[in-house]
Amino acid sequence: MTGTVVKGIGGFYFVYDGNSVVMGKARGNLKRNKELIYVGDIVDFDIDENDKDGDCVIHRVIERKNYLTRPPVSNLDILVVVFSIVQPDVNYPVVDKLIAGCEHAGIAPVICISKADLAGEEATAKALSVYSSIYPSVSVNGMTGDGIDGLRQLIAGKKVALAGPSGVGKSTITNLLHEGESGISQAEEELLKAATGRISSKTGRGRHTTRHVEIFPLSDGTMLYDTPGFTSLDMPQVEPVAVRDLFPEFRNPGRECRYSDCMHINEPECAVKEALTRGEISISRYESYKAMTEEVKKWQK
Ligand SMILES: Nc1nc2c(ncn2[C@@H]2O[C@H](COP(=O)(O)OP(=O)(O)OP(=O)(O)O)[C@@H](O)[C@H]2O)c(=O)[nH]1
Ligand SMILES: [Mg+2]
Numbered sequence: 001m002t003g004t005v006v007k008g009i010g011g012f013y014f015v016y017d018g019n020s021v022v023m024g025k026a027r028g029n030l031k032r033n034k035e036l037i038y039v040g041d042i043v044d045f046d047i048d049e050n051d052k053d054g055d056c057v058i059h060r061v062i063e064r065k066n067y068l069t070r071p072p073v074s075n076l077d078i079l080v081v082v083f084s085i086v087q088p089d090v091n092y093p094v095v096d097k098l099i100a101g102c103e104h105a106g107i108a109p110v111i112c113i114s115k116a117d118l119a120g121e122e123a124t125a126k127a128l129s130v131y132s133s134i135y136p137s138v139s140v141n142g143m144t145g146d147g148i149d150g151l152r153q154l155i156a157g158k159k160v161a162l163a164g165p166s167g168v169g170k171s172t173i174t175n176l177l178h179e180g181e182s183g184i185s186q187a188e189e190e191l192l193k194a195a196t197g198r199i200s201s202k203t204g205r206g207r208h209t210t211r212h213v214e215i216f217p218l219s220d221g222t223m224l225y226d227t228p229g230f231t232s233l234d235m236p237q238v239e240p241v242a243v244r245d246l247f248p249e250f251r252n253p254g255r256e257c258r259y260s261d262c263m264h265i266n267e268p269e270c271a272v273k274e275a276l277t278r279g280e281i282s283i284s285r286y287e288s289y290k291a292m293t294e295e296v297k298k299w300q301k
């Protein structure tokens, strides 16, 4: 049978086959090879109710199209990059590094500007304008729920995690996305309780003091990964030229640069810098790009 690993605790894995969740262990050979199983992996498993180690055994990982190591998750379609403009103040280099990390890992970013109520319309619109021509972008108000339906539509049916600096409202948004969900079945609830010793009730789930990665299927097919404090991605260890390619908005104007290998920094007749002067490329994005190329150069020395 085929299923998705939705949770792993102490060597036990919870596998969701689209209908129910079963708990079990990885087969001996997987463990001996120290092959890690990531939450999000699509696995081949069998039901084995007589096994002392749970109700299923995982034979092998059959799909891991991408993965992140911190937190260890795989097969994400979308990473929602959440940031507020104030409380906490936006840090564009941090945001752009998260986005570049997505590009590097092969995960589509969705930009979510939180706390729209605190920043006001004008500042929110301005921040949105930095990203909306590059990525799907929404603004949300975690207090009223405004914008949540728009976010819901952008992630519908996909495998999704939220990332962003501490305090920007990730848990608040996660809770809003769970609102109106009936939750998992009674049987699964019992299973989770037995396995983790934790009392998880439909209401208790709201608190999200998450220490493990756990996937919650929503009723529209969205698989929402709940991760503990997912605030940054490691800067990919790549050449500066690879950093350039993590900025999709450079691609089109970049074709008109005098040099085909133009880095858009010191070269003459650079169409990207011309686009920057005309305001077609955002200054903060460009500054983030320069900072990131400097950062990767340091490692190469
Ligand atoms: N005014 C306002 N406050 C918000 C909004 N969203 C969240 N908050 C508040 O901001 C604080 C932090 O929100 P969380 O959802 O806990 O933030 P987080 O991103 O999960 O933070 P970490 O778990 O530390 O990474 C809480 O007190 C929320 O009530 C919003 O849209 N507007
Ligand atoms: Mg949180």
Ligand SMILES: [Zn+2]
Pocket: 254, 257, 258, 262, 263, 264, 265, 267, 269, 270, 271, 272, 273
């Ligand atoms: Zn150029």
